[in-house]
Amino acid sequence: MNDERMQVLQMVASGQVTAEEGGFLLAALDHDGAPAAGGDAVAAQGRPRYLRVMVTEHGEHGKKVNVRVPIQLLRAGVKLGTMLPDQAKDKVNDALRQKGAAFDISGLKAEDLDLLLEHLDDLTVDVEGDKSSTVRFSVER
Template sequence: MSNEKKRILEMLSQNKINVDEAERLLAAIEEPSDGTNANPEKKMLKYLRVLVEPIGPDSKGDRVNVRIPMNLIRAGLKWISLIPKEARGKVESALNDKGIDMDFKKLRPEDFEEILFNLNDLQVEVDGGEKVRVFCE
């Protein structure tokens, strides 16, 4: 453990700072010194994979294997900026009616990439006996 981390934890134990402040300080010292917080692994992500496989070796369920280039997703997300303001407002209000609070202005491709990266290896078992895996590679 680094000296800075020890010091923050000591300050927390001595009640000089509260938990939120300690968390912020720890996050600040964990950021790289060059100002970029890009994870090197993230840059290597090339594809989003969606796999659907039947559970069990001799089951005859549906099989899906889709590989989507991350650059294609990034390019696709840029189309959001082309939605006219009027249409954007209508879509947002329609989503609000359904209880989904969405602001297209705040939606950035980097956020979407963050979600995909944090998915890591999402695995869902469907009732029909299929295993769904979503991950980046």
């Protein structure tokens, strides 16, 4: 048994994650090593239905966030964003810049979301700050 699987099992045993979340993490680990038939993971498994974001803090308390966002909601948001007046887009872009995210929402298109989801099959980001945390993004079909 590899270290990552053992770590997930220990997190379940200590109550840091539920058994369901542990199963999700184990399935994601299994998916990492299994190539999709035909070479295209998205085509082989169908269209993505949910974006899952899980945040786990390492340490004593192991506080976590577990959010499952329907992809249709993201698509609707992208479509609504195209209907915003230019003045509103400028205000949103200014607010994003103030928060440190230099991003222009007027350039966001539905095709960009599809492309992002194709490449976001399983992404883990380690965050260092006051407490060390791991943020995991994955797509569920």
